[in-house]
Amino acid sequence: MRILEGEGVTKYFGGLAAISNVGFHVDQGEIVGLIGPNGAGKTTLFNLISAALVLNSGVIKFKGEKISGLKPHQVCRAGVARTFQSVKIFGNIPVLGNVLLGSLFGTSTGMSSADAAREAMESLEFVGLSTMRATPAKDLTLANQKRLEVARALATQPDLLLIDELIAGLNPTETAQAMELVTRIRDRGITILMIEHVMKAIMSICDRIIVLHHGEKIAEGTPQEITASKTVVEVYLGDQAYAGS
Numbered sequence: 699m700r701i702l703e704g705e706g707v708t709k710y711f712g713g714l715a716a717i718s719n720v721g722f723h724v725d726q727g728e729i730v731g732l733i734g735p736n737g738a739g740k741t742t743l744f745n746l747i748s749a750a751l752v753l754n755s756g757v758i759k760f761k762g763e764k765i766s767g768l769k770p771h772q773v774c775r776a777g778v779a780r781t782f783q784s785v786k787i788f789g790n791i792p793v794l795g796n797v798l799l800g801s802l803f804g805t806s807t808g809m810s811s812a813d814a815a816r817e818a819m820e821s822l823e824f825v826g827l828s829t830m831r832a833t834p835a836k837d838l839t840l841a842n843q844k845r846l847e848v849a850r851a852l853a854t855q856p857d858l859l860l861i862d863e864l865i866a867g868l869n870p871t872e873t874a875q876a877m878e879l880v881t882r883i884r885d886r887g888i889t890i891l892m893i894e895h896v897m898k899a900i901m902s903i904c905d906r907i908i909v910l911h912h913g914e915k916i917a918e919g920t921p922q923e924i925t926a927s928k929t930v931v932e933v934y935l936g937d938q939a940y941a942g943s
């Protein structure tokens with residue numbers, strides 16, 4: 699089943715088309731990677747899906763229903779959660795409080811505070827942060843702040859999770875742990891669309907990859923097909939190989 703689909707999705711910033719007539723889909727249960735050079739429009743596409751930005755034209759559907767035009771909280775309650783490229787946590791609030799915001803305000807049915815607290819603790823345990831629940835979020839390492847955002851997103855009980863650069867800035871051990879976390883989330887039945895620059899990670903974990911360049915979709919396929927694509931190697935992977943990442 700198509701859990702997410704976009705048609706003709708277009709977003710201008712002034713005269714610049716950050717996303718230009720992009721069509722895409724994600725099937726239920728998939729892990730789909732969204733890659734492309736800096737400025738390609740990846741985060742903008744996430745902002746359009748999550749309704750942080752309003753598109754200029756096109757349509758985005760979730761489970762067959764149009765979600766473009768909804769407000770961010772409505773998209774979240776419909777079952778689409780996200781994390782942010784540059785973490786957006788409440789630094790002075792304890793870890794548990796950050797996750798409670800997800801379970802209290804992000805779920806479709808609304809929860810009693812007891813249920814929201816239980817859900818928040820479960821999410822923290824799932825990402826491995828339960829022992830740090832009382833720590834102010836700003837005191838966590840970057841890797842743990844990224845996990846905290848995942849926990850907050852999971853606490854909204856999503857069917858689709860959008861992950862924006864979970865691995866950027868992490869060391870090899872943290873990277874392996876982050877990839878393992880993504881796999882466990884999918885094993886829970888949550889579909890994943892993830893933006894990532896670390897090719898080794900994305901190639902090993904994704905069922906399918908979509909490549910953006912200058913706001914346009916230039917390729918789509920299995921990791922093998924993408925690695926073999928001349929266009930993708932020219933505009934993106936060539937640089938990556940050169941940079942040794």
Ligand SMILES: Nc1ncnc2c1ncn2[C@@H]1O[C@H](COP(=O)(O)OP(=O)(O)O)[C@@H](O)[C@H]1O
Pocket residue numbers: 711714716734735736737738739740741742743
């Ligand atoms: N809020 C904004 N206002 C103006 N320009 C923006 C805004 N957000 C992104 N852009 C521009 O849109 C393009 C795509 O950005 P972005 O989606 O962040 O790329 P990526 O995530 O692929 O690196 C870039 O040229 C960026 O400078």
Ligand SMILES: [Mg+2]
Pocket residue numbers: 740741742783
């Ligand atoms: Mg980005």
